[in-house]
Amino acid sequence: MRYSSSIFSVGLFIVFFALPIFSVSFYQAFVSTDRYESAASTIITEQKPSVTSLDLSLIGLPSTASDHDAHVVKTLVLSKDMVRYLDEKIQLREHFSNLEVDYFSRLETDATFEDFHELYRDYFTVDYNVETKILRIAVQAFDRAYAQKALELILERSDEFIDSVNNRMSKEQVRFFRLEEKKRKQEMLVAKAKLLAFQQANKIYSTEAEAQTIFTTIGALETLAAQKQSELDSRAKILSKNSAILQELGAQIASLQRQITSEKARLAGGQGRDISEIQSDFLAVQLELELATTAFKSTLTTLEQVRIEAARKLKFLIVVTEPSLADDSEFPRRWYIVISTIMISLMLYVVASLVMAIIREHA
């Protein structure tokens, strides 16, 4: 190799190989701040597992209900709301922009909230395993206890969120039937009050009983009238027509006959409201009450069913492994980064050298 060409070779070597590897290794070895990871695994369960007749995940079509919930929790954990919450509780921004942390890992002091959120998404990760349904949440922080604390807060918040969703959902489902129940109850009470008013206005408890009473009365009166009549007939043979006893008996029979007529009039016809009219009105009122009662009963049953159904659909965030306390710093993965840099630099160096060699071949 000619001596003069070595300037280029050396230049290429430095720019594409030595410099990147040296700077990255130097940064990783002496500058970059250790990050500690705390991780927790959770699953979201329903009391009643959603029954699918066909397991679509076999052909790559998952997205059952619990997948959906896991994605909801994932979105929550990675949301800006969560960043705000953590910042409020444990001053996340302060922790991220700590000046002891190296320049490339920390948040600049005048960073916008969007930058903050972006950095947050670098250090806070959520992975959902479709097969095992386990949601793994991991937090990297510059302090081991801080990472654990942040993860605990995230889990707490997620739990609260799931609870509030449960609450709202069951409330929403039950609400309609609650209203319905109230309405039906009101209707039933109105019907009952109507019946009572009717009974009071007509001074009867039940028309049937009333009619029965009248029948009995008429029967008794007629028996009595027949007795009196036979007594009158037997006495008339002995006594004179003008005797006081006969006259009294005659008056009694006439009075009984009048009474019978009036009782019969009460039963049907005559002036005023007779018992048959009252009975038909009474039956209408009674029917109304019965209908209202049945409706109320069935609403109550449905309400109970819905309540049970809602309780069955309750979801729970179950923490499988509690937030761990890192013993050693796993991040940044220095060897991985350095080796990747070496490989990429090597490739770029080869490409650059070959491009140059190809150019030189044209000369």
Next chain:
Amino acid sequence: MRSTSATDQLLRGLKVQRSVVFALFMKEYRAKLAGSQFGLIWSLMEPATYVIVLSTIWLTLGRTQIGGVPIYLFIAAAMLPLKVYQVGIGNISSAVRQNLNLLDYPNVKPIDAFYARYVAEIMLVSISGACLIGGLYWVAEYDISARDYPLLLLTVLLALLNTLGISILLGVYKTRSESFQRAVTLASQPLLFVSAVFYPLSIIPLSGQYWLSWNPVVQVNELIRVAMFGWTAPKDISLEYLCLFTAITLFLAYVAYFANRFTLLKR
């Protein structure tokens, strides 16, 4: 051989190579113009035609937007990267095969044919892309501004470099082997369907997303969506992967070319 300094040699080589590439480029350009006029117009219209056809599918399903982005713009933004990769796999990598007679000139190296056709084809795609996106802007008045210009620029740059690597790598072996060429043509047929061009990656189930995300075109398309429309990148989409993929293809391409450069000349 007279002794020269490396700088002189490099500069001279650069000069020669530049003029060779330029001459080949002009030849490509003239061939395009002299060939059927319809062919040129078709290659300019092709992306737009695809966009219209694919959009119609969505429109008949009753969707006018995907993730808040008008359907035409959504597909157009992904159609152009796909087109770049397609000409890379097809046209650009066939450059040496179709210019074999020119390799008799000692100054013309096989790679110059790749370079020239690369420039010509990318220019053509750029023009048709500019017409397409510009047309959407003028006619439909879509908002074509991006949310993240640095990311957009970087993604496009990586896509172009990646295409260069793929073209040269495939081109070397396509020139050497007829059956390899046929295999590549066959294998690249379903590229349109596995590149997340007319659907967002996020509608695919997670396991499917994982497999599709190995495809660099998917990475480019999704990254462009992140940069243009401000979407959140799906789990398996990362700029790092695209960088690595580009570095590896470029590396393999140049090593393969350098190892085969005399074999290519002999044919």
